Amino acid sequence: MLNNISVTKKGLAAFGLLALLAIGASAVIYDRATTTTTIVENNQRIIGILDETVALDFAITAQNLAMKNFLLTGDRSYVTAIEEASTAIEGQIRELAARYEETAADAKHHIDTASTIWTTWKTDVIEKQILLMRDPMTVDLARAMELTGDGSRLVGETHDAIVEATSALRAIGDVASADQKSALDLMELISLASAIAVALFAALLAFLNFRLISRPLSVLTGVTARLADGDLDVDVTRSDRADEIGRMNAALVVFRENLLRTRALEIQATEDRRRAEEIRRQAMIQVASDLEASVGAVSDEIVAASRRLNDAAGTLAGIAAGTTERAMSVSSSSEQTTANVQTVASATEELSASISEVNDAVRASTRIAADAVREVERSGNAIAALNSVVDRIGDVTTLINDIAAQTNLLALNATIEAARAARPDAALPSSPPRSRPLPARPPRRPRRSSARSAR
Amino acid sequence: MPRFQLTSLSVFLALAAPALAAEPPAPDFKALLTPAVMQDIRGWIDTDIVRVSVGAQNDRIGKVSQTDIDRLDNQWKAERESADKPLIAATLSNPLSVYLARMQGRSLGLYAEIFVMDQNGLNVGQSSITSDFWQGDEGKFQKTFDAGRDGMFLDEAEWDDEVKVWRGQLSYTLTDAAGTTPIGAVTVEINLTELQRRAEAGS
Numbered sequence: 001m002l003n004n005i006s007v008t009k010k011g012l013a014a015f016g017l018l019a020l021l022a023i024g025a026s027a028v029i030y031d032r033a034t035t036t037t038t039i040v041e042n043n044q045r046i047i048g049i050l051d052e053t054v055a056l057d058f059a060i061t062a063q064n065l066a067m068k069n070f071l072l073t074g075d076r077s078y079v080t081a082i083e084e085a086s087t088a089i090e091g092q093i094r095e096l097a098a099r100y101e102e103t104a105a106d107a108k109h110h111i112d113t114a115s116t117i118w119t120t121w122k123t124d125v126i127e128k129q130i131l132l133m134r135d136p137m138t139v140d141l142a143r144a145m146e147l148t149g150d151g152s153r154l155v156g157e158t159h160d161a162i163v164e165a166t167s168a169l170r171a172i173g174d175v176a177s178a179d180q181k182s183a184l185d186l187m188e189l190i191s192l193a194s195a196i197a198v199a200l201f202a203a204l205l206a207f208l209n210f211r212l213i214s215r216p217l218s219v220l221t222g223v224t225a226r227l228a229d230g231d232l233d234v235d236v237t238r239s240d241r242a243d244e245i246g247r248m249n250a251a252l253v254v255f256r257e258n259l260l261r262t263r264a265l266e267i268q269a270t271e272d273r274r275r276a277e278e279i280r281r282q283a284m285i286q287v288a289s290d291l292e293a294s295v296g297a298v299s300d301e302i303v304a305a306s307r308r309l310n311d312a313a314g315t316l317a318g319i320a321a322g323t324t325e326r327a328m329s330v331s332s333s334s335e336q337t338t339a340n341v342q343t344v345a346s347a348t349e350e351l352s353a354s355i356s357e358v359n360d361a362v363r364a365s366t367r368i369a370a371d372a373v374r375e376v377e378r379s380g381n382a383i384a385a386l387n388s389v390v391d392r393i394g395d396v397t398t399l400i401n402d403i404a405a406q407t408n409l410l411a412l413n414a415t416i417e418a419a420r421a422a423r424p425d426a427a428l429p430s431s432p433p434r435s436r437p438l439p440a441r442p443p444r445r446p447r448r449s450s451a452r453s454a455r
Numbered sequence: 456m457p458r459f460q461l462t463s464l465s466v467f468l469a470l471a472a473p474a475l476a477a478e479p480p481a482p483d484f485k486a487l488l489t490p491a492v493m494q495d496i497r498g499w500i501d502t503d504i505v506r507v508s509v510g511a512q513n514d515r516i517g518k519v520s521q522t523d524i525d526r527l528d529n530q531w532k533a534e535r536e537s538a539d540k541p542l543i544a545a546t547l548s549n550p551l552s553v554y555l556a557r558m559q560g561r562s563l564g565l566y567a568e569i570f571v572m573d574q575n576g577l578n579v580g581q582s583s584i585t586s587d588f589w590q591g592d593e594g595k596f597q598k599t600f601d602a603g604r605d606g607m608f609l610d611e612a613e614w615d616d617e618v619k620v621w622r623g624q625l626s627y628t629l630t631d632a633a634g635t636t637p638i639g640a641v642t643v644e645i646n647l648t649e650l651q652r653r654a655e656a657g658s
Contacts, residue, residue: 140554141504147511147549 004242010212014205021201025194032183032190039180044105046173049096050166053111058093059085060118064155067126070133071143079130084120093118100165107168114161116383121154139353147233216245223252232259291368295385298365305358312351316407317354319344344411351407355400362393481612482651484623489562492650496625498639499558505571508580509629509639510553512573519575524589527577531588545585551580558582565653567615567622568644571629572596579639590642595626599640604630606640612647621647 002010070078095117100108117432125145136437144149195292216239226234236256527542534540546552555569559582570581576591590596599606610624626642 137499138504140550140557141502143509143550144504144507144511144554147508148514149511 003246007213007244018198018201021194021198025190028185028190032187036183038179039176043173043176049099049103050169052096053162053166053169056089056157058091059092060155061088068189071129071146075134082126089118104169104172107165107172110161110165112169113164114158117154118158120266121151121158125151125154164357179193213245220248222253227252227256227259232256232263271449292448294365294368298361305354305361309396310356313346316403317348320346334417344414348407348411478614482621482647484583484612487647487650487654488625492616496588496643504551505629506632506638509571509573513638514580516573516575517630524575524577528587528589535584546580547584549580555580555582565646565649566643567646568577571639571641573639595624595642596640599626599628600637602628603613604628604635604637623647
C-alpha cells in the first residue's frame with residue numbers, strides 16, 4: 001500500500017507525524033510547565049505570607065517579652081516599645097488578613113482568631129497592667145495579674161492560632177508542591193517517553209525510508225549507471241509500485257527496451273551498410289568488366305570499321321583512279337561510264353552504310369561510357385581512354401568526311417560528265433538526287449559522339 | 456459571731472491577769488479594733504492584688520490532698536533551716552508578698568506580720584517568713600475560711616518580750632470580688648501596743 005503513495009506524500013506524512021508527536025509532547029509539557037510555574041509563583045507567595053506570619057508571631061512574642069520586662073523592671077521605656085509594637089502588629093494583622101484572603105482564604109480565619117485573641121490580651125491584660133503600673137498601690141496587682149496566667153494563655157492562644165495559620169499555609173503549599181511534583185513527574189515521564197517515541201518513530205521511519213526509498217533508489221541508481229555504461233544485461237523488472245520509484249523503474253524498463261531496440265537497429269544498419277557496400281562493390285566490378293568488354297568490343301569494331309573504311313577508301317581511290325582514266329575515254333563508252341557511276345554509287349552506298357555502323361557503335365560506346373562515368377568515378381581512366389578512342393574516331397570521321405567530300409566532288413564530276421556524254425543537248429541537272437544527302441550527314445556524328453563522351 | 460466574741464473575751468480575761476504582773480496590761484484587742492482600723496485593714500486587704508493572687512494559686516494548685524500539703528509544709532520547714540530556700544524565696548518574691556511587705560512597712564510598725572492563705576490554708580503571700588507553710592490546722596484558718604465568708608478570728612494577744620510589745624492576730628475569710636464565695640483567708644498580726652498608743656494619741 002505504502003508503495004502506491006508518492007515519495008513526497010510519504011515524506012510529508014512521516015515528517016508530519018514526527019512533528020505531530022513532538023508538538024503533542026511539547027504541548028503537554030508546556031501545559032504542565034505553565035501549571036508548575038503558577039504553582040511555584042503561588043508557593044513563593046505562600047512562603048512570603050508564611051514569613052510575614054512568623055514575623056507577626058515574633059512581634060507578639062517580643063511585645064510579650066517587653067511587657068514582662070516592664071513588669072519586672074518598671075522601666076517605662078518599655079511602654080513606648082509595647083505601644084509601638086501594638087501599632088505595628090495591628091498593621092501586620094491587617095496586611096496579613098488581606099494577603100490570606102487573596103492567596104489562602106481557607107487559612108484566613110486563623111489569622112482572624114489570632115487577631116481577636118491578641119486584641120483581647122492587649123486591651124484586657126497589657127493595657128490594664130500598664131495602667132496599674134502607673135500607681136504604686138497597684139503595681140503589684142499588675143504583676144500579680146501575671147500569676148493568673150491569663151496573659152500567657154492569651155499570648156499562647158494567639159501563638160497557637162498563628163501556628164495553625166502557618167500549618168494551614170504549609171498544607172496549601174504542600175498540596176501545591178505535590179501538584180508541582182506530579183506535574184514535574186509527568187513532564188519527566190513525557191519528556192522521556194516522547195524522546196523514546198520520537199527515537200523509535202524516527203528509527204521506524206528510517207527503516208521504512210531505507211526499505212521503501214533508499215534501497216530501491218540505490219538499486220535504480222546501480223541499474224541506471226549500468227544502463228548508462230551500456231550494460232543491457234542488467235535486470236530491470238517491472239515494479240507494481242505507483243510512486244516515483246515505480247515510475248522511475250518503469251522509465252528505466254522503457255529506457256532499457258529502447259536501448260535494446262537501438263542496439264538491434266545499429267546492428268541491422270551496420271549489416272545493411274556492409275551488404276550495400278558489397279553490392280556496390282560487386283556492381284562496380286561488373287560495370288568495370290562490362291565497360292572493359294564494351295570498350296574492347298567498340299575498339300575492335302572501330303578497328304574493323306576503320307579497316308573496312310581504309311579498304312573502302314582504297315577501293316574508292318582505285319575507283320577514282322579508274323574513273324579518271326576512264327573519263328578520258330568516257331565519250332567512247334557512256335554505258336560503261338554509267339555502269340562505273342553505278343558502281344561508284346553502290347560503293348558510296350556501302351561506305352555510307354559503314355559510316356552508319358560506325359556511328360551506331362560510337363553512340364553505344366558513348367552511352368556506356370557516360371553510364372560508367374556516372375556510376376564510378378574510378379572509371380575515369382577508362383573514360384579518358386574512351387575519349388582518346390572517340391578522338392581517334394573523330395579523326396577517322398574527319399578523314400571519312402574529307403574522303404566523302406572528295407568522293408562527292410568526284411561523283412558529281414563523273415555524273416556531269418556522264419550526263420554530257422549521254423545527252424549533249426540536254427541541260428545538266430544541278431545535282432545528282434542520290435548523292436546529295438551524303439556530304440551533309442557525316443560532319444554531325446562526331447560532334448554528338450564527342451558531346452556524349454564529355455559528360 | 457457570738458461564738459467569736461465569747462471566745463475572745465474569755466481568752467482575754469484568762470490571759471490578762473498573769474500578763475499584767477510582769478508586763479503592761481494586755482490591751483483590749485477587740486476594743487482597739489475599731490471600725491476605722493478594720494476599714495484601713497480591709498482597704499488594702501480586700502483588693503484585687505490579694506484576690507487575684509489567691510485566685511491564681513487556687514487555680515494553680517486546686518484542692519490538694521493532705522499528703523501533698525504535708526509535703527509542702529515539711530519542705531517549708533526544712534527550708535527555714537537551710538540556706539537553700541526555693542519555696543520560701545518563690546513565695547516571698549511574688550507580687551502579693553512584695554505588696555504585703557510594703558503595706559507592713561508603710562504602717563510604721565503597726566502591722567507586725569501579714570500573710571494570705573488559699574483555700575487549702577497554704578500560704579499565698581506573706582510580708583515575712585512564717586514558721587509554717589500550712590495554716591490549715593490552726594484557728595486562723597479553721598475559724599475563718601472553714602467558717603464561711605464572714606468568718607473572723609481574733610487570736611489572743613501575746614507579749615513579745617523581745618520588742619516589748621503586745622501582738623494580736625486578726626484573721627478573716629477572703630471572698631471573691633462579689634463578696635459571696637470564700638477564696639482563702641488573711642491573718643494580720645497587729646502591734647497592739649502601737650495601736651493602743653495611736654488610739655490614745657488620736658483621742
